[in-house]
Amino acid sequence: MTRLFNFSSLKPHKKHLLAFTYCLAALSPSAFADVLVDINIDKPEHHLSTISITFDPSDRQQMQLQLPVWRTGRYEILNLANGIRALSVTDSEGQHLTWSKSAKDTWLIEDVANKSVTVSYQLYANQLGKRTRHIDDSHAFLDASAVVMYSDETRDEQHSISLNVPEGWRSVSGLAFGENEHQFIAPNYDVLVDSPIETGELKHHEFxxxxxxxxxxxxxxxxxxxxxxxxxxxxxxxxxxxxxxxxxxxxxxxxxxxxxxxxxxxxxxxxxxxxxxxxxxxxxxxxxxxxxxxxxxxxxxWNVKQYRPEGLVPYNYQAENYSNLLWLSEGSTSYFQNQLLVRADIMTVPEYLKRVSKRVNGFMRKPGRDSQSVAQTSFDKWIDEGGDYGKNHSVNIYSEGYLVSWLLDFAIIEDTKGKKSYRDVHNALSKDFALPKSFNEQDVLTILRDVTGKSYESWWQENVHGTPQPDFDKLLAKAGLKITYGKNEKVNAWTGISTKPTPGGLTVTAVEKNSPAWQSGFTTDDIIVAVDGLRMADKDLNKRLKNFAPEQTIHVSFFRRDQLMHKNITLGALPEGTLSIKLVEKPSRKQKQFFKAWTGMKFPKA
CATH class of the missing domain: 3.30.2010 (Zincin-like)
Incomplete structure (x- = not known):
């Protein structure tokens, strides 16, 4: 059976040549493999393997090898070269070649003209949570960006990857198979680093x-x-x-x-x-x-792997790749994910609305929504702070990118009377800007004009480069929905403080900007030990606050820098019930039509 490569990330001048090369390589994968990669998982219980990479001769005098400093799908500089030791370089005669390290991720090899070059090194792989490389006695997960060095001169060349694994292991990858079940072929390095390999004791299904x-x-x-x-x-x-x-x-x-x-x-x-x-x-x-x-x-x-913004095409593996459209890449993906489950009859409409409710509640409780736009957080993703500061002064490409995608979808549906949606924008991006092309903001605005027949320039400035202030009641009403906090309309006393138990009290982990506690001057790492003169015996501050009502003032004793301090907090109020989105009882025909244009589903019966 012939297995096809995806050529979407190839550079234009190589695309047709490599397509022809693959047709031949399908019959004999190793015949045209310019870069041979051998991965010997020889000490899995110690997270170790030996990597050998052989490059064909060329006329260059010096070879520069690099290991990426980040991996695709995670916009963060990582220490991927930190697991490499015992590097050696030889030619086809077994003679050692001189090499030196010029940067944390760069190796220079001298006197390589007209010589086949083999680079070997020990790899320590114990970064499971980063999804880069992990080896133990039951499996190996290998993302090539954290495993296989590359040269700019051979980045476009075919790579053949051969695995030597313990007996009984199964190897899988999105790459095409080579001559056996533990060999894979990548038409170039870009495809290789975007096609991880999993090998080990696996439960495996094909369909x-x-x-x-x-x-x-x-x-x-x-x-x-x-x-x-x-x-x-x-x-x-x-x-x-x-x-x-x-x-x-x-x-x-x-x-x-x-x-x-x-x-x-x-x-x-x-x-x-x-x-x-x-x-x-x-x-x-x-x-x-x-x-x-x-x-x-x-x-x-599709969204990222078939079309992606300027700044990320082609990938620069040795530095940050900046774009102010990462919200479209990630947030729009988050926006579509559950819609597909509803359409597939996997997730019910109430279950879908429950997840939309969480998005609305999260946005309403994020003070940073007034401090940063989705364009800004896209560009700054590489230095994302997170934590208390991030929540109070930032947004992120996922949650607020979801919100802006939602607002855009509803605007398109309304402007086209339900004939078009945000889905049409992504289909146009896929058709008109498939890799190796890339798109920018003006390209998206042009598509929006083509889809709706109107300009979205002012909308874009307000919601993408500005900080959107949606009226959720008005927004949801378009689709026959409403916000409710349940039958119980009671409110609870609220400080805006999040805590965790600590010996002798509660350590403050976050203080919501502009909340009562924020206004009183509380900050992270304060240790609350008493309220109104009574020791903080409860492990939950909210439980203690049930003894008070909104607008009451409480006296809080706490330690800061090991000094006992005291401050007053005038309590605010939060609804006791959980925010949820429900169907209106008697939707209009227009609301039903809008709901179907949005979700693809008929408006559910009560």
Missing amino acids: TVDGREYELAIWGEGNYVEQDMVRDLKKLVQQGPAIWSDYPYERYVFMVHATSGARGATEHLNSTIIQRNRYAFNSRDDYLSFLSTASHEFVHT
């Missing part, structure tokens, strides 16, 4: 949907049900046409780590890696969370 091949590979024990995962992933992968005109792959691999401690996921060109707590699959909410993550990464197969 076909609409002529395309899929694999599910699970490492680790947990409370998941494999058959349920396969059943629902089959439903999910059929939803591509809800947004895009075609599929960008013939084969796709879902890799799942059921583990302890590590969590998160990363999209790749032809696969995804999803990490979850081994016991976070069984309950309905946990299982939907897993499928929501799978859907997020599936959306990325």
Whole structure:
């Protein structure tokens, strides 16, 4: 069976040549492999492997090798070269060549003209949570950006990756297979670093949907049900046409780590890696969370892996790649992920609205929404602070990117009377700006004009470069929805402080900007020991606050820099119930039509 490569990240002048090369290489994968990579997992119990990379002769006098300083899907500088030791360089005769290290991620090899060069080094792989490289006695997860060095001169050349693994291990990847089950072929380095390899003691399933091949590979024990995962992933992968005109792959691999401690996921060109707590699959909410993550990464197969903003094309692996459109890459993906689950009849409409409710509540409780735009947070993603400061003074490309995508979707639906939506914008990006092209803000604005027939310049300035102030009641009413806090309209006393138990009191972990505690001058790391002169015996400050009412003033004793201090807080109020979004009882025909244009589903019956 012929396995196809995805050529989306190839440079234009190489694309047709490599397509021809692959047709021949499908018959004999090693015949045209210009870069040979051998990965010998010889000491898995110590997280060690030996990497050998052989480069064909060239006329250059010096070779510069590098290891990326970040990996795709994670916009953060990482220390990926820190696990490399015992490097040696030889030619085809076994003679050692002189090398030196010029930077943390760069090696220079001398006198290489007309010589085959083999670079070997020991690799320590124990970065499971970063989804870069991890080896133990049961598996190895290998993202090439943290494993395989490259040269600019050979970045476009075919790479053949051969694994030497313990007996009984299975190897999977979105890459094409080579001559055996532990060999893979990448048409170039860019495809290699975007196609991780999982090998080990795996639970493995193969299935076909609409002529395309899929694999599910699970490492680790947990409370998941494999058959349920396969059943629902089959439903999910059929939803591509809800947004895009075609599929960008013939084969796709879902890799799942059921583990302890590590969590998160990363999209790749032809696969995804999803990490979850081994016991976070069984309950309905946990299982939907897993499928929501799978859907997020599936959306990325188009949004980012087939079209992405200027600044990220082509990838510069040795430095930050700046863009003010990362909110569109990540936030829009978050926005679409659960819509696909609803369309696939995996998630119910009430379950979908519950998740929208969390987004609304999160935005309303994030003071940073007035301090930073989604364009600014996109550009600054590489220096994202997070924590208390981030919540009070920043937004992020995921949650606020979701919000702006939602606002844009509703604006398009309204302006076109339900004939078009934000989905049409992404389909146009996929068709008109497929890699190796890239798009910028003006390109998106042009598409918006084409889709709606009107200018979105002022909308863009207000919501992308400004700080949006949505009227959620008015927004939701368009689709026949409303916000409610339940039948209980009671309010509770509120300080704006988050705490964690500590010996002798409660340590302040966050103070919401402009909250009562903020106005009183409380800050992180204060240790609250008493309220109104009584020791803080409760491990939960909110439980203690049930003894007070909004607008009352409490006297708080606390330690700061080991000094006992006292401050008063005049309590604020928060609704006792949980914010939720519900269907209106008697929706109009217009509201029903809007709801269907938004979700693709008929307005549910009461």
